Amino acid sequence: MTTQSVSEELLRLKNVRKYFGLPGAPWRQAQAVKAVDGVNFVVRKGETVGLVGESGSGKSTLARVATRLLDPTQGSVEIGGVDVTNVRGRKLRPVRRKIQMVFQDPQASLNPRQSVGTILSTPFRAQGIRPTRAQLVELLQQVGLSEEHLERYPHEFSGGQRQRIGIARALSVKPDLLVCDEPVSALDVSVQAQVLNLLADLRDELGLSYVLVAHDLAVVRQVTSRLAVMYLGTIVEEGPADQVYSAPAHPYTKALLSAVPVPEPGVERDRIVLTGDVPTPIAPPSGCPFRTRCYKVQDVCATVRPVLEPVHGSTEHRAACYFPEPPPPERTR
Amino acid sequence: MSSSVAAAVSPTRQALRRARKDRSARLGAVLVVLLVLVAAAAPLLVKLSGQDPYTYHLDLLDPARGNAPKGALGGVSSDHWFGVEPLTGRDLFSIVVLGLRTSLTIAIVVTLVTSVVGTLIGISAAYFGGWYDAVASRVFDFLFGFPQLVFMIALGIIVPAGFPRWLLLILVLSVFGWASLARLIRNQARSLVAREFVEAARSVGSSGWHVITRELLPNLLGPVLVIATLAIPGYIGAEAALSFLGVGVPPPTPSLGRSISDSIAWVYTGADPWFLFFPGVALFVAVLGFTLLGDGVRDAFDVRLRRTT
Numbered sequence: 001m002t003t004q005s006v007s008e009e010l011l012r013l014k015n016v017r018k019y020f021g022l023p024g025a026p027w028r029q030a031q032a033v034k035a036v037d038g039v040n041f042v043v044r045k046g047e048t049v050g051l052v053g054e055s056g057s058g059k060s061t062l063a064r065v066a067t068r069l070l071d072p073t074q075g076s077v078e079i080g081g082v083d084v085t086n087v088r089g090r091k092l093r094p095v096r097r098k099i100q101m102v103f104q105d106p107q108a109s110l111n112p113r114q115s116v117g118t119i120l121s122t123p124f125r126a127q128g129i130r131p132t133r134a135q136l137v138e139l140l141q142q143v144g145l146s147e148e149h150l151e152r153y154p155h156e157f158s159g160g161q162r163q164r165i166g167i168a169r170a171l172s173v174k175p176d177l178l179v180c181d182e183p184v185s186a187l188d189v190s191v192q193a194q195v196l197n198l199l200a201d202l203r204d205e206l207g208l209s210y211v212l213v214a215h216d217l218a219v220v221r222q223v224t225s226r227l228a229v230m231y232l233g234t235i236v237e238e239g240p241a242d243q244v245y246s247a248p249a250h251p252y253t254k255a256l257l258s259a260v261p262v263p264e265p266g267v268e269r270d271r272i273v274l275t276g277d278v279p280t281p282i283a284p285p286s287g288c289p290f291r292t293r294c295y296k297v298q299d300v301c302a303t304v305r306p307v308l309e310p311v312h313g314s315t316e317h318r319a320a321c322y323f324p325e326p327p328p329p330e331r332t333r
Numbered sequence: 334m335s336s337s338v339a340a341a342v343s344p345t346r347q348a349l350r351r352a353r354k355d356r357s358a359r360l361g362a363v364l365v366v367l368l369v370l371v372a373a374a375a376p377l378l379v380k381l382s383g384q385d386p387y388t389y390h391l392d393l394l395d396p397a398r399g400n401a402p403k404g405a406l407g408g409v410s411s412d413h414w415f416g417v418e419p420l421t422g423r424d425l426f427s428i429v430v431l432g433l434r435t436s437l438t439i440a441i442v443v444t445l446v447t448s449v450v451g452t453l454i455g456i457s458a459a460y461f462g463g464w465y466d467a468v469a470s471r472v473f474d475f476l477f478g479f480p481q482l483v484f485m486i487a488l489g490i491i492v493p494a495g496f497p498r499w500l501l502l503i504l505v506l507s508v509f510g511w512a513s514l515a516r517l518i519r520n521q522a523r524s525l526v527a528r529e530f531v532e533a534a535r536s537v538g539s540s541g542w543h544v545i546t547r548e549l550l551p552n553l554l555g556p557v558l559v560i561a562t563l564a565i566p567g568y569i570g571a572e573a574a575l576s577f578l579g580v581g582v583p584p585p586t587p588s589l590g591r592s593i594s595d596s597i598a599w600v601y602t603g604a605d606p607w608f609l610f611f612p613g614v615a616l617f618v619a620v621l622g623f624t625l626l627g628d629g630v631r632d633a634f635d636v637r638l639r640r641t642t
Binding site: 064067069090092093096100101103104105108109110111112113114122123125126127153155166169170172173 | 344345528529530532533534535536537538539540543547548551552
């Protein structure tokens with residue numbers, strides 16, 4: 001990690017907020033769903049950043065803001081060191097070449113009326129290029145499919161194969177950064193590993209970087225180098241994946257990790273069961289967003305929202321909590 | 334599943350293949366083809382029968398029965414295949430065949446116009462959303478709430494006689510017809526716009542035009558085709574109804590609707606029910622044919638029935 005700390009910045013989100021307006025009469029007080037509420041987020045070349053959180057934590061919205069599919073309500077998006085927050089329409093095309101997205105549901109993300117060849121050539125055409133057949137075949141081979149699949153339609157493929165096609169489409173413009181929105185959550189467990197391995201292989205082959213949005217910590221653990229945990233539109237903890245896993249500092253992360261099953265019989269885990277529901281993002285709690293469900297809440301938590309601060313004596317590992325968990329004593333599993 | 338499939342076939346082609354296997358759809362298709370042929374060859378057929386729809390044959394009428402046609406079946410003979418009109422003695426075969434031509438032409442032109450306009454407006458409203466969608470939707474509502482029939486009758490009376498009536502009919506039916514298709518397509522398209530493949534197309538930098546024509550339209554052609562085929566019988570009926578009410582195609586141009594309208598009195602008195610029979614059957618067959626075909630096309634594109642064939 002330390003050797004890469006000065007490497008090129010691919011994506012930087014600065015204080016990004018994304019509010020979705022609720023339909024309502026204009027004379028009533030404007031209500032907004034605060035899907036993303038003040039996030040700073042950086043991805044450097046060579047990193048695989050896991051973005052985890054419950055559903056409704058704003059991770060998919062953040063992914064869409066990062067890929068410029070959604071305009072942020074506030075804050076700025078820098079891609080490849082260039083501020084692209086206000087770039088729109090045609091001018092976004094060069095940006096699209098740097099950052100691409102893999103979608104959650106491969107069934108929904110492939111047009112059922114288009115053959116694989118048409119689907120894969122769409123990105124080329126959007127850039128004003130006519131792809132050759134060889135280029136399309138190469139894309140398919142990159143994701144473990146072959147030339148014979150070019151004329152087929154999405155419904156003729158299995159879920160895993162469809163996701164491979166989705167990845168091939170994202171790769172077609174040779175991006176530096178791939179934002180994968182829950183890339184395997186719609187797939188069978190047996191297929192999940194294959195697709196994750198494919199992503200890892202592509203990273204090594206093409207020098208890709210990833211943002212991996214997921215709610216399944218076990219999935220993220222396999223491949224990520226860095227981890228960011230989201231709760232109610234904010235990042236509550238981030239740091240090198242192994243540090244966050246072995247020594248979570250934020251109570252929420254700790255609770256989340258305690259829910260991951262240990263695939264070893266006889267091993268007891270101390271499960272922290274959270275009570276209550278995630279508060280509504282229309283009116284998040286004052287101060288720390290997690291205080292309503294936190295098991296170590298104090299008065300101070302309701303005052304000012306805690307900011308991300310270094311914990312456990314590491315500059316990379318940061319948590320937004322007034323009472324971070326202490327680093328655990330060395331113990332053997 | 335993937336490797337054993339012999340040849341890749343597009344979903345649209347599969348649907349059409351299913352439609353071909355459907356028996357009632359085939360009957361509908363046969364009827365439609367037959368009707369279109371008859372309508373297209375109508376002047377030829379009339380010439381073949383040696384008659385025309387304008388000449389009076391008063392000698393064939395029976396003054397004792399209020400000028401109803403002489404003879405059985407409304408005066409059917411080798412000269413007048415469908416008999417003659419009461420009161421005037423004009424050849425009914427010519428009137429029915431040429432009237433069918435008028436009805437079908439108007440119905441098909443109106444369907445084409447409303448389909449193209451409705452599809453474009455519907456898809457674009459769904460894709461662009463915002464104020465454009467809001468305005469478009471209010472226009473749909475306005476056209477739905479509008480008392481169309483009264484308006485059409487009023488218009489038929491106001492518009493100067495010099496203005497060609499068939500063109501007026503096409504215009505009026507189109508202006509009121511596109512909204513229902515546009516609204517259906519808009520709603521279908523909105524559910525498509527929410528699908529990730531539209532987002533995927535945008536994320537690779539596709540233009541709005543590309544998304545509408547390449548991503549959305551192919552997915553909506555099925556519904557459009559279904560709605561259009563099912564709309565044709567409606568427009569045949571609407572044209573007939575307007576002619577029936579006296580604001581359609583003016584005499585002496587033959588029209589099924591006007592003939593049916595004229596025949597009512599003769600059916601009531603029982604003097605000449607055959608005057609209703611021949612135009613009525615022609616209208617019935619036209620509506621039936623297009624409805625069967627439309628049903629078949631709809632079934633073929635319906636995902637829920639896909640596994641049964």
